[in-house]
Amino acid sequence: xxxxxxxxxPLSRALHRNRSLAYARYFQLATVRADGAPAxxxxxxxxxxxxxxxxxxxxxxxxxxxxxxxxxxxxxxxxACWYFPKTREQFRxxxxxxxxxxxxxxxxxxxxxxxxxxxxxxxxxxxxFAWPQPGDRRxxxxxxxxxxxxxxxxxxxxxxxxxxxxxxxxxxxLRGDPQDRIIYxxxxxxxxxxxxxx
Amino acid sequence: xxxxxxxxxPLSRALHRNRSLAYARYFQLATVRADGAPAxxxxxxxxxxxxxxxxxxxxxxxxxxxxxxxxxxxxxxxxACWYFPKTREQFRxxxxxxxxxxxxxxxxxxxxxxxxxxxxxxxxxxxxFAWPQPGDRRxxxxxxxxxxxxxxxxxxxxxxxxxxxxxxxxxxxLRGDPQDRIIYxxxxxxxxxxxxxx
Numbered sequence: 051x052x053x054x055x056x057x058x059x060p061l062s063r064a065l066h067r068n069r070s071l072a073y074a075r076y077f078q079l080a081t082v083r084a085d086g087a088p089a090x091x092x093x094x095x096x097x098x099x100x101x102x103x104x105x106x107x108x109x110x111x112x113x114x115x116x117x118x119x120x121x122x123x124x125x126x127x128x129x130a131c132w133y134f135p136k137t138r139e140q141f142r143x144x145x146x147x148x149x150x151x152x153x154x155x156x157x158x159x160x161x162x163x164x165x166x167x168x169x170x171x172x173x174x175x176x177x178x179f180a181w182p183q184p185g186d187r188r189x190x191x192x193x194x195x196x197x198x199x200x201x202x203x204x205x206x207x208x209x210x211x212x213x214x215x216x217x218x219x220x221x222x223x224l225r226g227d228p229q230d231r232i233i234y235x236x237x238x239x240x241x242x243x244x245x246x247x248x
Numbered sequence: 249x250x251x252x253x254x255x256x257x258p259l260s261r262a263l264h265r266n267r268s269l270a271y272a273r274y275f276q277l278a279t280v281r282a283d284g285a286p287a288x289x290x291x292x293x294x295x296x297x298x299x300x301x302x303x304x305x306x307x308x309x310x311x312x313x314x315x316x317x318x319x320x321x322x323x324x325x326x327x328a329c330w331y332f333p334k335t336r337e338q339f340r341x342x343x344x345x346x347x348x349x350x351x352x353x354x355x356x357x358x359x360x361x362x363x364x365x366x367x368x369x370x371x372x373x374x375x376x377f378a379w380p381q382p383g384d385r386r387x388x389x390x391x392x393x394x395x396x397x398x399x400x401x402x403x404x405x406x407x408x409x410x411x412x413x414x415x416x417x418x419x420x421x422l423r424g425d426p427q428d429r430i431i432y433x434x435x436x437x438x439x440x441x442x443x444x445x446x
Contacts (some may be wrong), residue, residue, distance in 0.1 A: 071333070078329045080278035080288035088286050090278035090329035092338050131276045131288035135269070135333075140290050181426070181445065188429075188443040195426035228379070228393035231386075245386040247379065 055106040056241050057219040057234045058098075061141055068136045077132035079110070079214070081121045081147070089121055095132075096167060099213055101160065107213040108143070111167060114151060114208045115184055122147040122212070130214055138224040143216045150211040160211060168205035176200050179208045222248060253304040254439050255417040255432045256296075259339055262332045275330035277308070277412070279319045279345070287319055293330075294365060297411055299358065305411040306341070309365060312349060312406045313381055320345040320410070328412055336422040341414045348409040358409060366403035374398050377406045420446060 068074035075095045083089050096109040108130070112118050122128070126146040133140050150160035168176070180197040182189045189195070200206050216236075223230040229248035234241050266272035273293045281287050294307040306328070310316050320326070324344040331338050348358035366374070378395040380387045387393070398404050414434075421428040427446035432439050 073331070073333045076331065078276035078278075078288060078331070080276075080286035080327075082280060082284065082286050086280065086284070086323070087325040087342070088278035088280050088327050089340075089342075090276060090286075090288060090327040091340060092329060092331045125284070127285040129278070129286050129288040131290060133271070133274065133276070133290045135271045142289060144285070144287075178446075184445050185431075186445050188445055192426070228390070233383075247382050247384050247386055248376075 053105075055216070055219075055234065055236075056243055057141070057216075057221060057232075058106065060139075060221055061219075064134045064137055064139050064141070068134045071135060074134055074136070077130045079118075080129045080131070081118060082125045082127065083117075083121055084124050089117065091118070096170075100163060101158075103158075104148075104160070104213050104215070107148075107215045109163070109167060110212045110214065111171075112210050112212055113179055113184055114210050117185065118212075119149065119210060122149060128214060140220075140222045140224070142220040142222075143214060144218040144220075145214050145216040148213045148215055150213075152205065152207045152209070160213070164205060164209070164211040167211050168209055169203060173199060173202070176202060179206050251303075253414070253417075253432065253434075254441055255339070255414075255419060255430075256304065258337075258419055259417075262335055262337050262339070266332045266334045269334060272332055272334070275328045277316075278327045278329070279316060280323045280325065281315075281319055282322050287315065289316070298361060299356075301356075302346075302358070302411055302413070305346075305413045307361070307365060308410045308412065309369075310408050310410055311377055311382055312408045315383070316410075317347065317408060320347060326412060338418075338420045338422070340418040340420075341412060342416040342418075343412050343414040346411045346413055348411075350403065350405045350407070358411070362403060362407070362409040365409050366407055367401060371397060371400070374400060377404050 076092050079093045080088055080090045093110045099107045128147045130143040150164045154161045180200050182194045219234040221232045231246050231248040232243055233246055234243045274290050277291045278286055278288045291308045297305045326345045328341040348362045352359045378398050380392045417432040419430045429444050429446040430441055431444055432441045
């Protein structure tokens, strides 16, 4: 199934129409903690995967030392909530998270995409992967935050590529009168969509 | 403990500095579904509770027929993720959800605050509580979305007030150089705060 999912078209339109807002490329990613409580944080959309076996999967990046990684190792389920302020649309994307760490060397397994994603980052974004342990007591030596810049060609161990593999999308358009809402659900035959009450 | 929690001050400042953006009053609320998967959606901040026993709790509203209600009945744990675009700050608010439905008639139990919150809504916001069942196949009769307006003085059964009772706050300021991050945690003696690595 390498064809474009039907929700890709309204999502692309939303990205285009909100392109003047840098933060329209941010969304909130919910996962589940080891104790079963939900966790929620803002992440940056890094585009869709180029991999044939990962089509329709959203790319994000994280630090291997972040809580997200431990949470996804325990329970891969996640829901992204993506609100577009200019067009007043919300996409809820439910699915699972797959990680590509530095253990993944095969090109097919995402090793190549991990490297190209790293190479496309800004210097400032790359530097954060050499910062001290996230969540630990604040480093007293502020030089810890101006480390030797990492190699821009080869990602460090801390750099992890994540895919959100989408199984269901709930699209709400608040501008409709009344609001429009469509649920896209993936089943064995492909994607089905259903217009529902907002 | 009716005193203002220490994270209220940076949150108030963020609300003030982002006040030109209507959507800076929206945040994403993560809960857990019956099957353990996370759920995530955008909600509107309706202010802090006036109740002495609910100080530092955020008010939101929902329809009794929404999935949130069923999810919170099963597991009350929730995390809000609130991103402020203008000041580039994120607040993650971890806690539990308490609901006030039309079953709650005592003034102390939130019955009064449920009524005043209803009365402060716009006509358009109130109308949605008389719309057909959310998530059901789209009503074919579009008149279903222009029902008789509900009584602006007395909330209908579908109207539910929710409190997010906050236990921990993770404040990240991306504008810091390097970024600032403070974790506020409630324990038996009150709130403690700790500066941590971003």
